[in-house]
Amino acid sequence: GENVEQHPSTLSVQEGDSAVIxxxxxxxxxxxxxxxKQELGKRPQLIIDIRSNVGEKKDxxxxxxxxxxxxxxxxxxxxxxxxxxxxxxxxxxGSSNTGKLIFGQGxxxxxxx
Amino acid sequence: xxEITQSPRHKIxxxxxxxxxxxxxxxxxxxxFWYRQDLGHGLRLIHYSYGVHxxxxxxxxxxxxxxxxxxxxxxxxxxxxxxxxxxxxxCASSDRKETQYFGPGTRLLVL
Numbered sequence: 001g002e003n004v005e006q007h008p009s010t011l012s013v014q015e016g017d018s019a020v021i022x023x024x025x026x027x028x029x030x031x032x033x034x035x036x037k038q039e040l041g042k043r044p045q046l047i048i049d050i051r052s053n054v055g056e057k058k059d060x061x062x063x064x065x066x067x068x069x070x071x072x073x074x075x076x077x078x079x080x081x082x083x084x085x086x087x088x089x090x091x092x093x094g095s096s097n098t099g100k101l102i103f104g105q106g107x108x109x110x111x112x113x
Numbered sequence: 114x115x116e117i118t119q120s121p122r123h124k125i126x127x128x129x130x131x132x133x134x135x136x137x138x139x140x141x142x143x144x145x146f147w148y149r150q151d152l153g154h155g156l157r158l159i160h161y162s163y164g165v166h167x168x169x170x171x172x173x174x175x176x177x178x179x180x181x182x183x184x185x186x187x188x189x190x191x192x193x194x195x196x197x198x199x200x201x202x203x204c205a206s207s208d209r210k211e212t213q214y215f216g217p218g219t220r221l222l223v224l
Contacts, residue, residue, distance in 0.1 A: 032211045034211075034212060034213075036215075042217075043203060043215040043216060043217050043218055044156070044203070044215050045215070046212060046213075046214070049212060089155060089156065093211055099144045099161075099163065099207055099209075099211055100146075100158065100161065101211070101213055103155050103156040104155060105153070105154070105155040106155050
C-alpha cells in the first residue's frame with residue numbers, strides 16, 4: 001500500500017546549524033509533497049510544499065528538494081532558531097489525484113540555544 | 114476570514130457512549146478529512162469526503178462514522194466509545210490543489 005517513511009524521528013541541533021529531514025514515498029504516482037510544522041499543543045501548519053514538476057523550492061531559511069527517480073524528498077532548514085523547535089511531518093499525495101495525503105511519522109526537532 | 118473550526122476542543126466521556134465531534138469550514142472546500150494523532154503513529158486517516166453525500170473509509174475507520182449533508186460540515190461520530198479511541202482528533206479540508214488545512218483539534222479522553 002501507500003507508505004511514507006520519515007527519518008530521523010528525533011533531531012537535535014545547535015542554534016545556527018542546519019537541519020535536514022528526509023522522507024521516502026512508495027507510490028510513483030504521487031505528485032504533491034507538503035511539509036507541516038506542528039508546535040506543541042497546536043495544529044499542523046503547512047510551511048512549504050513542492051510539486052513533481054519542480055526539483056527544489058526555497059522560502060527564506062526553508063528549502064525542499066525532490067528526487068522523483070529515487071522517490072525521496074527532503075526538508076532543509078538553515079540557520080536554525082529556537083522557534084524552529086517543533087514536530088515536522090512530510091506527506092505525499094495519494095495516487096490518482098484522490099486529494100488524500102499519506103503522512104510520515106514525524107520528526108521532533110530540538111534547536112538548542 | 115475563512116477558517117476551519119472544531120468543537121468541542123476537549124471532551125471526556127465514558128466507554129460505550131456515543132460521541133460526535135464537529136468540524137466546520139468556511140472555505141467552501143469540497144474535500145474534508147478526519148485524522149487521529151497518537152504518539153508514535155503520526156496522523157492516521159479515519160474518514161474523508163469529496164463532497165455532499167460522499168464519504169469514504171480511511172486506514173483506521175473501525176468504530177467511527179461520518180456524514181456529509183452540506184459543504185461546510187463533516188461531523189465524526191464514535192458509535193460506542195472505547196478507551197483505545199482516546200486521542201487527539203484533527204479535521205482538515207482542501208481544495209483541488211490538495212493542500213490540506215487543519216482545524217485546531219479535539220482532545221478526547223474515554224474513561
